[in-house]
Amino acid sequence: MPQAASTVNRYTTVAIVLHWAIALMIIGLILFGLLMTQEWVPNRFAIYQWHKSIGITVLILSALRLMWRLTHRPPALPASMPLWQRNASHATHGLFYALMIVMPLLGWAMVSASELPIPTVLYGLVGLPDMPGVPESEAVEGRFRLLHEIGAKLFIALIVLHVGAALKHHFKDKDDVLRRMIPWLNKHRLKTKV
Numbered sequence: 234m235p236q237a238a239s240t241v242n243r244y245t246t247v248a249i250v251l252h253w254a255i256a257l258m259i260i261g262l263i264l265f266g267l268l269m270t271q272e273w274v275p276n277r278f279a280i281y282q283w284h285k286s287i288g289i290t291v292l293i294l295s296a297l298r299l300m301w302r303l304t305h306r307p308p309a310l311p312a313s314m315p316l317w318q319r320n321a322s323h324a325t326h327g328l329f330y331a332l333m334i335v336m337p338l339l340g341w342a343m344v345s346a347s348e349l350p351i352p353t354v355l356y357g358l359v360g361l362p363d364m365p366g367v368p369e370s371e372a373v374e375g376r377f378r379l380l381h382e383i384g385a386k387l388f389i390a391l392i393v394l395h396v397g398a399a400l401k402h403h404f405k406d407k408d409d410v411l412r413r414m415i416p417w418l419n420k421h422r423l424k425t426k427v
């Protein structure tokens with residue numbers, strides 16, 4: 234059952250671990266995703282396989298994170314935060330969750346539509362089947378590729394906004410918004426969820 238937001242002032246350990254693990258993976262996926270599409274980059278095949286493996290891992294972890302989020306209310310935002318900032322924060326977080334699920338699905342759909350016989354073997358161990366219902370067609374692959382590229386740009390914009398907002402809370406507003414996601418930044422003991 235969801236807990237009242239007002240009783241806690243930090244995220245649960247599970248939420249914190251998932252947040253930072255997924256964040257690191259997404260930043261890596263974006264950096265290496267942009268690199269691997271450049272022809273001069275060596276070992277592109279290996280980077281593609283890592284990209285696909287980590288992308289599917291993000292899909293699984295994001296599904297877990299979404300389930301955790303729906304059953305565990307986050308700590309309340311500072312009372313001093315204006316309504317427009319609260320709305321912006323909720324909209325950004327909603328878009329993040331949507332992209333964390335949709336981007337890997339678009340990547341999977343793209344490689345499923347490819348006419349090239351290149352298998353995806355996750356971490357060199359498990360073969361990724363084609364997404365059911367996706368036809369093998371260059372045109373369909375191209376459409377999913379375009380959507381994947383647009384999603385990547387949207388992700389970059391959201392990350393800039395999200396990091397900028399977190400830093401503003403920490404350094405300008407001097408509130409606990411960043412600290413509750415990085416508890417070791419705290420000088421005082423925090424009350425955790427039980």
Ligand code: HEM
Pocket residue numbers: 259262263264266267270281284285286287288289291332333336337338339340341343344353378381382385388
């Ligand atoms: C959160 C998850 C993911 C993120 C953030 C991400 C990000 C990116 C980025 C930034 C690019 C470069 C786009 C560009 O050229 O502008 C890219 C390309 C690509 N991604 Fe992903 N990706 C994700 C998941 C996946 C998954 C799960 C797969 C496949 C199973 C995949 C397959 C590909 C492929 C094949 C390309 C190259 C497209 C091309 O040849 O132009 N991605 N991705």
